[in-house]
Amino acid sequence: MHIGGLLTRHARYRPDHTAVIVGDSRLTYRQFNARVNRVAHALLDLGLRKGDKIATLLPNCLELLDVYWAAAKTGLVVVPMSTLLRGQGLTSLLRDSDTAAVVTSTAHAPVFDAVRGELNIAPDRCLVIDAPDLPGYRDYQALIATMPDTDPQHIELSRDDPYNIMYSSGTTGLPKGIVLTHGVRAGYGTIFASSYRIVPESIILHAGALVFNGAFLTFMPAFYLGTTYILMKAFDAGQLITTAAREQVTHIKLVPSQIVALLNEPEFNAQNLPSIEMIGSVGAPLHLEHKLELERRFPNRLYELYGLTEGLMTILDKYHRGEKLGSVGVPPPFMEIKIIDDQGNELPAGAVGEICGRGPLMMTGYYGRPDLTEQTIVNGWLHSGDVGYVDADGFLYLVDRKKDLIISGGINVFPRDIEEIIVQHPAVREAAVFGVPSEKWGETPLAAVVLKESGLASAEEILQWTNARVEAGYQKVSQVVIMEDFPRSAAGKTLKRVMRDAYWQGRESKI
Numbered sequence: 001m002h003i004g005g006l007l008t009r010h011a012r013y014r015p016d017h018t019a020v021i022v023g024d025s026r027l028t029y030r031q032f033n034a035r036v037n038r039v040a041h042a043l044l045d046l047g048l049r050k051g052d053k054i055a056t057l058l059p060n061c062l063e064l065l066d067v068y069w070a071a072a073k074t075g076l077v078v079v080p081m082s083t084l085l086r087g088q089g090l091t092s093l094l095r096d097s098d099t100a101a102v103v104t105s106t107a108h109a110p111v112f113d114a115v116r117g118e119l120n121i122a123p124d125r126c127l128v129i130d131a132p133d134l135p136g137y138r139d140y141q142a143l144i145a146t147m148p149d150t151d152p153q154h155i156e157l158s159r160d161d162p163y164n165i166m167y168s169s170g171t172t173g174l175p176k177g178i179v180l181t182h183g184v185r186a187g188y189g190t191i192f193a194s195s196y197r198i199v200p201e202s203i204i205l206h207a208g209a210l211v212f213n214g215a216f217l218t219f220m221p222a223f224y225l226g227t228t229y230i231l232m233k234a235f236d237a238g239q240l241i242t243t244a245a246r247e248q249v250t251h252i253k254l255v256p257s258q259i260v261a262l263l264n265e266p267e268f269n270a271q272n273l274p275s276i277e278m279i280g281s282v283g284a285p286l287h288l289e290h291k292l293e294l295e296r297r298f299p300n301r302l303y304e305l306y307g308l309t310e311g312l313m314t315i316l317d318k319y320h321r322g323e324k325l326g327s328v329g330v331p332p333p334f335m336e337i338k339i340i341d342d343q344g345n346e347l348p349a350g351a352v353g354e355i356c357g358r359g360p361l362m363m364t365g366y367y368g369r370p371d372l373t374e375q376t377i378v379n380g381w382l383h384s385g386d387v388g389y390v391d392a393d394g395f396l397y398l399v400d401r402k403k404d405l406i407i408s409g410g411i412n413v414f415p416r417d418i419e420e421i422i423v424q425h426p427a428v429r430e431a432a433v434f435g436v437p438s439e440k441w442g443e444t445p446l447a448a449v450v451l452k453e454s455g456l457a458s459a460e461e462i463l464q465w466t467n468a469r470v471e472a473g474y475q476k477v478s479q480v481v482i483m484e485d486f487p488r489s490a491a492g493k494t495l496k497r498v499m500r501d502a503y504w505q506g507r508e509s510k511i
Helices: 006-013 029-045 062-074 088-096 109-113 140-145 182-195 213-225 237-247 256-263 288-297 370-376 415-422 459-467 496-504
Strands: 018-022 025-028 053-057 077-080 099-104 126-128 162-167 177-181 203-206 228-231 251-254 278-281 302-308 312-316 336-340 353-358 381-390 396-400 406-408 411-413 428-438 442-451 479-483
Touching: 006 029, 006 062, 006 213, 018 029, 018 062, 025 029, 029 062, 029 140, 053 062, 062 077, 062 162, 062 228, 088 099, 099 109, 126 140, 162 182, 177 182, 182 213, 203 213, 203 237, 213 228, 213 251, 228 237, 237 256, 251 256, 256 278, 256 288, 256 442, 288 302, 312 353, 336 381, 370 381, 406 428, 406 442, 411 415, 415 428, 415 442, 415 459, 428 496, 442 459, 459 479
Parallel strands: 018 228, 053 077, 053 099, 077 162, 099 126, 203 228, 203 251, 251 278, 278 302, 442 479
Antiparallel strands: 018 025, 162 177, 302 312, 336 353, 353 381, 381 396, 406 411, 428 442
């Protein structure tokens, strides 16, 4: 079982059904399959072979869909890069993944150009999608124009072959590339199609960045079943409402910050969007107040997924209302969860401990890091590092997210990456970064600092200095607070949670 033949199947059995809509482009499955085949042949013509890594540094666009499915047909391994990355953050991920080819756009080529001298990527394997004569790049459109539109032949694929490497860690230090196979992605198609009640007649819209794993929760079911998939180039609340109404969209996957933005639009309701059957939340806990408002406007349409790209998931189904609305649901079929104590013993209902899980969507491991893989998967169980409990009915409740992890707008932000930069400021003695509430992003980084001497620098000066040096835009701190000293444990460890809790008191807890 592999995903390489899905487009071929739909092109044969439902060739005239609309496959993808991206901006002004509308392609049937016959047309989209032919296009992807040309891309597949072009990549093979570059000398790339099964198992080689191809990175994308692209915004949402038709070409990103091309590369994803061309890789599925050829056995190449896709390595999606966030367009927010730059500098050492981008270099470390491209180097860590052994990337052999890059596809980018003119808008992002300067970011890649700034680091390509540090990488071993042949110039003829650097493609640009929207410029015929950009120095140092091959023209993607010209390259695919002359290629055959037939399926590539003689490529043996199996469920155990890697399909992509997803990076969900910070942008500096030691990155962790999560290897997900064809079999795992096929499982995304079957399990989440069932969980979200997606059928071949569904119309799926995605407005978030397609380079993050949460996008695959509806991306794979869409192409497993041969639905119509609408990819917005960027999230815009008003445009999403207009598009969803015009195209009769049935399923939408969003991060909480997007849901909050939509809830600020009076037109976002079931009366204006009667075709909506599912609104899925992923990427960060959705506050209870927003769940309740969403339920009011779209009764019985909310699904919330808690999970790790590594392969642990639970789903709050659209019918889990009332007293269960504060939970993150239950595992889908074929998956299991348990709560354990520090000694690895399973805990009873109501007891708080680490959330562990296992099932068919687990990663092969962290790319090139068997040591980290062994720490995370123990005796077949994936250890999340998250803390929670299950009630008597088996519903999971989150007590806290991964230690110190900030999830801002659906993107994982690791405080240490930011702290390593702040402590380089000549006036700073110590720094502690943690997440604080944000109506727009769910949570956003705040930096608490202790100065070497009082008055050496202002909070605004440190904020500007730090934000000018972070590797990615989502690492920018929203506020700097200068403290005389941090709260500490008896052992002298900084009690970051104590500082963080002061900002969350009186708010709905993260659920």
